[in-house]
Amino acid sequence: MKIHIAGHRGMVGAAILRRLEARRGAGEDLTLITRTHAELDLTSQAAVRDFMQSERPDVVILAAAKVGGIHANNTYPADFIYENLMIECNVIHQAFDAGVRRLLQLGSSCIYPRAVPQPMREDALLTGVLEPTNEPYAVAKIAGIKLCESYNRQHGTDYRSVMPTNLYGPGDNFHPENSHVLPALIRRFHEAAQEGRDEVTIWGSGTPRREFLHVDDMAEASLFVLDLPRDVYAANTQDMLSHINVGSGTDISILELAQMVAEVTGFQGKITTDPSKPDGTMRKLMDVSRLATMGWRARISLREGIEDAYRWYLAQTPGSVRG
């Protein structure tokens, strides 16, 4: 079986690759095909066509995307909508043209309307107005789901979509402005503790609630969904092989999260908030009952996961951390 992992150097793609390499090491007959961003720009239709036609994988896992936190989404909306639409159109269509029958793509919990009932069910898609700070990215991610569904309907393919909640872990982006909240706080609290500062400021009011999932759980869930028999997956995705939520099933306020990161990093000072920064959606908690019914649940607790991410951050040589 030839599997192409697009985005294998990203946080999620690398975690999926680690699991597949372990399976290959355990004797599964897998050929894993990867290209770096420099070797293959997925926004180039011609380059993706040449790649898919020459490699002709059996399965494609699409974990490449333009990704960032609330500030990056709000500051570079054109990059987020353009690059993500191009990557999805190129990878999904060129995979189809090259005869790929099975594909898994990663979306995001931001596809759901901002004021949707919590926890957010899969059928809440397209029932209301999106969160403005990440609407362009969300529109691209919704297009990704609809691309897969449409190829399935018209051509009988088996293209599945997983919708992860907020992710974190080894390989994350720790950029002070463009990253997601957890890596940003790990870095900020670590640096404050090292420098003996007595105050750390977090963005927004601290009251929004988010659900976090460790990337190793996400990688496991992705391969679990990919491996599900088609009839089982179809029965749980409204018979059209649509999208499925992946999360831990519990959420936490950003202030509580900051307190946990402070404990893990050894910061003992005061935590203040900066209301001039956006809160974004006030709550994002996935309804993960469909995936649970099919047999998958998250295993890594948030506290353990933060400790793991912090160990990974500390183990990097200075200057090698992304961001």
Ligand SMILES: NC(=O)C1=CN([C@@H]2O[C@H](COP(=O)(O)OP(=O)(O)OC[C@H]3O[C@@H](n4cnc5c(N)ncnc54)[C@H](OP(=O)(O)O)[C@@H]3O)[C@@H](O)[C@H]2O)C=CC1
């Ligand atoms: N991180 C999170 O909290 C969440 C992530 N997701 C989704 O999970 C998936 C993986 O995200 P994550 O691993 O966190 O993101 P990363 O930014 O860690 O990884 C994305 C990867 O895609 C590559 N890439 C981006 N643009 C291109 C391109 N034009 N051509 C080739 N490669 C490209 C990047 O390469 P390079 O760095 O060289 O540009 C990078 O290796 C994405 O679909 C994302 O939307 C969903 C919900 C939450």
Ligand SMILES: C[C@H]1O[C@H](OP(=O)(O)OP(=O)(O)OC[C@H]2O[C@@H](n3cnc4c(=O)[nH]c(N)nc43)[C@H](O)[C@@H]2O)[C@@H](O)[C@@H](O)C1=O
């Ligand atoms: C995964 C998800 O990620 C983004 O949506 P988001 O959930 O709003 O992500 P975030 O992690 O950036 O922020 C979460 C909350 O945390 C607060 N916050 C506090 N202090 C910092 C801080 O220092 N950095 C950041 N980034 N946020 C901070 C911040 O103000 C917000 O209230 C979108 O890309 C979206 O498209 C998407 O898919």
